[in-house]
Amino acid sequence: DGGITQSPKYLFRKEGQNVTLSCEQNLNHDAMYWYRQDPGQGLRLIYYSQIVNDFQKGDIAEGYSVSREKKESFPLTVTSAQKNPTAFYLCASASSPYNEQFFGPGTRLTVL
């Protein structure tokens, strides 16, 4: 469980505001991922990054943005363009795409 952290645990924002979710890992992993988890929907991939300064869109990237300026950090911004942002967001990291992903504890975002 240790080695990958997300903050904050709970986040409340007003509609129309952008919000940034933090994800940090000290596992020296190259790959990092952002997922959205809604009841009955499983884990849906938002963005992923295999190396610093490079990232790719997942299946539900619209309304989200990311950066990967440092190996340890992969912040996710939920923009006002995201139609239904209230959800549980999970970050994960892995040494490679074909190895175990280690998940953070998650951030529950509520947009009021």
Added chain:
Amino acid sequence: GENVEQHPSTLSVQEGDSAVIKCTYSDSASNYFPWYKQELGKRPQLIIDIRSNVGEKKDQRIAVTLNKTAKHFSLHITETQPEDSAVYFCAASRDDKIIFGKGTRLHILP
């Protein structure tokens, strides 16, 4: 793109019985198939994985089988225990992208 279907969405089994969860995938180039367990209020954790050059893998009470021709893979849990109650996710991966199934909620009945 890849699509992963997982069945059933909910499964209830008597303690001590076996549980089977099945997944199908669409992209024949997928070559890595992990299974994650998520207990209530906790983060997902890998319980077993299989690569496309292997047909079956076992770890104590847990086993996974892969049929590349039919493009399906299954999780088998034997001698189920109360601590097996959780949501289980299958996934399929090729290159650098991974797609998860929608999950199966497993209830172990006393």
